[in-house]
Amino acid sequence: MRINHNIAALNTYRQLSSANGAQGKSMEKLSSGLRINRAGDDAAGLAISEKMRGQIRGLDQASKNSQDAVSLIQTAEGALNETHSILQRMRELSVQASNDTNQDTVDRDALDQEFQQLKQEIDDISTQTKFNKMNLLDGSFGNKVDTNASNTTALAVAGVASIEATGPAGTYTIADDGTDLTISNGTKTITLAGQSMAAGAQTLNVSEWGISLQTNTGFGAAGLDGKQIVISAGTGGTFQTGANSGETMTLAIGNMSSTGLSINGNDLQNRTNADAAITAIDNAINLVSAERSNLGAKQNRLEHRINNLATSSENLTASESRIRDVDYALAA
Known part of the structure; x- marks a missing residue:
């Protein structure tokens, strides 16, 4: 006892x-809905679930980032759609002005007046198309020619009036044998048969790389053989489309002004000029088409990325729930 x-x-x-x-x-x-409310409940489970939570929130934000990028692309592409329409009208005017039933001083002047106004509207579109106060079509959102003459030897050649280039960053070497012209970036070579630049005032267009080069009447016979064009990376845009560092997508948009499209010097004052305008506008249409194709491809990629991010977030949320959420049947 x-x-x-x-x-x-x-x-x-x-x-x-x-x-x-x-x-x-x-x-x-039961009241919180969580199996783990403090580290003491399950230290390992807490650590794992917190990493998952960070990943889930990153995936959700990456989806929002991608949606913003799609909105930016749609803004640029919508403006280029109007640029395309303007170029088609300019080509129509050029074809009309090429017909000798028109008088230079009367009919062609009237046609040229509309032609010049349309050209100005292309410039206005290029400078006024913005997303969150960022210019999209004036060339500042893409790659561009390095204007350092020591790097871009083509700029120092007498008779070269202008160079526009919005292709991938790199060095492009030109070879001109007087009959054909080739341009190479070290990986790929494009040959333009019968496109020698030694014949005076001409325009070289390599739409695949967004390169446009104009020469004037003083262009020498030596031409561009052996010369280089250096394209440097512009500001462009880098979109964070993943939950982790380095999971990004880049976008560069070329200069879509009349200068960037190499039609700034064209007019319809006579038949010869009107005929040259047709060729120049055809090249401009190709450049805009290439840019719109690039934007469309990027948009499609982003839309698939958004779908994948949503799926990943959903699956990871389910995994985190199995670790952290309470099983009411067991807890009760």
């Missing part, structure tokens, strides 16, 4: 305290 200690009561108290503690934890889990 023991007098100072009531073992039965102590055991009952211990069991009651344990039951109350377990009940308190169960109520906490």
